[in-house]
Amino acid sequence: MARIFAYIVHKAGVVDDSAAELAAAARKIDPASSPIAVVTGWGAELDAVCETLRASYNEVWKVANEALAYPNAELVRQALVKVLPSGGIVLVPHAHFGMDLSPGLSIKMNSAFVSDVLGILGVEGSSLKLVRQEFGGQVSAHVRCDASAGAVLNIRPGAFKPQEAAPVNGTIIDKSAEVGALSAKRRYLETVVAEAGDVDITKHAVLVSVGRGIQEKDNIAIAQELADMLGAAVSCSRPVVDAKWLPKSRQVGSSGQTVKPKIYMACGMSGSFQHLAGLKGNPFIVAINKNPKAPIFQVADVGIIADILEFLPELTSKIRETKQVSA
């Protein structure tokens, strides 16, 4: 069985949740495997990350280079090509960095590439049996990947639940020397932070979140009334932002904010994975949708089949009544 490597994403010295998920995915490929964490970066932040990883990965390959202080995929790719042996299976989280890094990495390493893997069914010889989705998640597909020359797999965040395991005492192997000089024709300049909106949805314990099902900008008032009644904030998915009904700062998702509320009310949302990727911390998810087949009902804790334009105002009135009674 080929060696399995997990590329670790980190920020400001903190390891991303995906690191544990990649370990879980590795075990799906080979239950006996001991995946190697590969992490690039620079300075004290990188050191802190390696220390954290030691507790869950037996082997941590540290690639330190000043040019890699900011994770520029073009440079990271060059470094990885030098450091990683051929024929291995490289797991990368499928998010904006993975989408940037992996396709090119697979070419440079002459290995296969499968994007956005959300299920690993097994191995047959050097062939991996994987599960992907297509058409916006409407259908799933079984995919066979010939990994005889290695493979790069982008793993869907949240698809593989991290497993409870006793902490290990891993070793950090410094591979920085193997990298040499790095230069790329793409140079990082700066990160422009999104304008802070009037409301910081990451700070709210209860979120009333609206999707396409809200239908029109004016209907958002219905959600706002409910939110006001609950002392919550209104958040949304990408289509609502694209239609300019709410500002970007309200978007929950892989290209929006990551939130960790106690209660998340998904109103008129289908439950696309890019949206759910922004939902962390195991909130209590209430899904209200008039389509009984909406994928959100698979991930929600409680589901209600109703037209949100009717249901939400009724819920708001009822809560108002309840408050008046108890007041």
Place this chain on the structure above:
Amino acid sequence: MVEALQSPAQATYWLISGQTLFIILNLLGLACFAYIVTRRMTPLVGGERDFRFDRPFLRLARVSQFWLGQWKHPRYRIAGTIHILIFAGFILLATRAFSLLILGMSENFALPDSSGGIGHVYEIIADYAATIVFLCMIAAAVRRIVFRPARYEVPAKYGEPHKTDAIFLLSLIAILMLSESLFEASKAASLAQQGHTEFLATFSLAWVLRSMLSSASLSTLWNLHRGAYLLDVLTFYFLLCYRPFGIQFHVETSLFNVYFAKLDRGTVKPVRWGVPDEQVDQVKSFGVKTFEDFTWKHMLDFYSCADCGRCSDNCPANAVGRPLSPRFLTIKARDYSFQHYPMFGQAGNGTPLVGGIYSEDEVWSCTTCGACEEECPLLIEYIDKIVDLRRGLVDEGNVPKSIQKALKALEGRGNPYGKMEKKRADWAKAEGFPAPCDVKVLNGKKAAETLYFVDSITSYDDRIQAIGRATARILDNVGTDFGILGATEKDSGHEVRRFGEEMLFMSLRDNNVDAIKASGVQRIVTADPHAYNALKHDYKDVPPVEHISQVIAREVKSGNLKLNPVENRDNVYAYHDPCYLGRHNQVYDDPREVLDGIPGLKRVEMTRCRDRSFCCGGGGLMLFYEPKEEQRMGVKRVQMAAEAGANVIVTACPFCMVNMEDAIKVAGMEGKMTAIDLAELVAQQMVCKRATDGGGADRLAGPAKLVTV
């Protein structure tokens, strides 16, 4: 011998003989006017062609109704009355004006028959006319200055107020009346002083002035006489030459504007007159992108606007704060033409209108309801211009994103929802009906005499399918042999055309016409006024079409359809006239007769009803457009229904239904107001012929709360 004052022709004005002076003034004035009008006509000559020379008798009849008869003016009582008086005054004074002008050149000029009885009668009439016009000028000025009707106001973004110019013009006309009367009065006063008292119209301006001049010296009178005449001529020509520079140009252009006005309601002008559909591909540029793309008649429209503001006052888009104001659509274009086609110098410019004087939102905001055209006393057309502007935008690819999606779905699937063709007839499946109702699909194997043209929203929208089923049940109940096209039916394309996508419209239309012809039906019925209008006006070579309300009215009248009395006598119903059933096709009475045919049904009229109905917000593609507005049109409308004392608003259009139900929710009026479609109400109340039909409410997908009947 009574010495009359000399005629001005005989007078001397600062060393110039009156005759010479006035010959010069007349020639100069006319030449000036001719030059100005020629320059004004320049852009029209370069404008697109417009076929307006057909049906001359019909056009003349309309001239007598709308121009001479001032038909639309009384819609605004006070302003209308004032204008009718002014207009009548001008018409009556025309003869005198003409003879006055000649008088300055030929001392003994008198029109034939003027010295006799007719002449005297005319003089009296003319004197009163001048007086009334004069008083109207004061009244108009007072309205402008003191009462300031809202529709005259100019919002800041459109520039300076028009009030000063208006007062200026009113004053000039007043001066004209005064000078005329003074001319008359001074002569009469001079005669009176010699003992020869002419009869002047009592209390007329001339009469009053004569009394004021009763003790003036002859030489004063003479000076006043010639002075008044000079002032009159100067004012006359100043006005004549000034009018083409502003709203007063309508004095000259109104006759032509009304003559050439559009005759065919509910239609949309072709992409280019004279280019048949098959050759439309060859037209280089679709629609209006620059001013020169407008037809000559549309340019004439711009000149003819009297700035009365009635259009914008009735425009629903304007009322809800969308960036559209029809009045300013016209005024801005007029100002553009004045600026780019000046009296002297280079003409023409060809700059894009949208992005210049117009904004995109302005052009997309129009629901084509026709309230503006209904109101305009000069019969100025708006819908064709908006459609042409939209054609220009579509040609450039400049279409709002939300509409692009719907258009793409229409192209791919024949409906704006992107739903599959084979599901178009699902609404008619037996399971949906509360009682057996067989809806034939005319697919070649089955035939029928009547086609029920369902159109997209009724076919696919969960809520609106109930209207389809109600309509089917009614047709079944009155014994109509009918069927639907099913999967071969595509969207009627009514809004596709009015949103400027002419090619897609033609494709949808051709598909439907072929399907209709292949089905062999003899007549068409629809419950969708937009489809009704399309089939009646946009489609050619299809059987005659009726709206379901017309069918029901007829069947109720003949006794073939009986209606049960209402159960809840406390409900008060208000009928909302859909734009494309009412205003565009003038079907106002049939739906009302149907409602009145339901025993015990209490019906009230909203203030804005019939041809003054207030648009619900629009249908077809308009449902996909995201306008910038302060309020929804539908909300205003349900509030109007509530104000009229109603708690049920009855519509006869699926789009009105969507907008009303939406508005009721948004306005927080649930429980206080319900919306119901006419067909749904009739299906509920009708006595069913089929024994097994309970005649009850559509139980599967009806409105959230049907009226408790």
Place this chain on the structure above:
Amino acid sequence: MEDEKKTNFGSATVEILVCVRRVPDTSENEIQLNAAGNDIERDDLVYSVNEPDNYAVEEALQIAAKAGGNVTVVTVGSEDDEEVLRREMAMGANQGVLISDDAFIGSDGKGIATILKAFVQKGKYDLVLTGIQAEDGGAQVGGMLAALLDYPFASLVNSISVLDGKLKISREIEGGNREMSEIDMPCVLSIQTGINEPRYVGMRGIRQVASVEIPTYSASDLGVAPAAVGEAGANVKRVDYFVPALGKGAEMLQGDREEIIAKLIELMKAKGGMN
């Protein structure tokens, strides 16, 4: 800063190639499994250009309009795919190219990238664009193509400024933030939706380009070895489509509206959501 959000144009002319794909349109189709359960039901599908690719073409057109240059659209497929090329040409692309060969059927992402690489090398393009992902794709062709060509690459691009010989771009990262970078030309970028507002293409536009010639390139025209592409050369193969058995999922609240609301309020109180 506001200006950087919109694309700015410098002084160079730019030769742009946009790789597009014809896919079943998810908004106009119900994607369902076929009766055999091994593929999607293809009988009644409406196809159109992949949405992110359309954004890419619009971006290319805007760059070419301001900076000067040409836009070529290319697709790997069959004659059926020509309609998509025509639509993009109706939108304004100067030239459409079809790459078609039986040997290409069944290619995986790497295979497509290999084919496109051969085509790119036949011309002289400063900028190659793809949409970020296709409906039935893996967001991979752009990155692979860049690596094969040894061109720099950036994904999820949502704004482009043309400078001299290089571009200033922004990438969409988490939290709505934008990662600003400079990238040398020639380069490959994969474009995220929302970068611009694509212009409308109506039937009229399409009819106007209906008879424009679209050259077709075969495997031999490009000099692509059959072993590297097609089914034979594919490392990743889709075996079938399926709809996963639904797991337990949410507890669906039952009862009439009032009962459901009461239960919901109870649950939310218990979870600490009502204070």
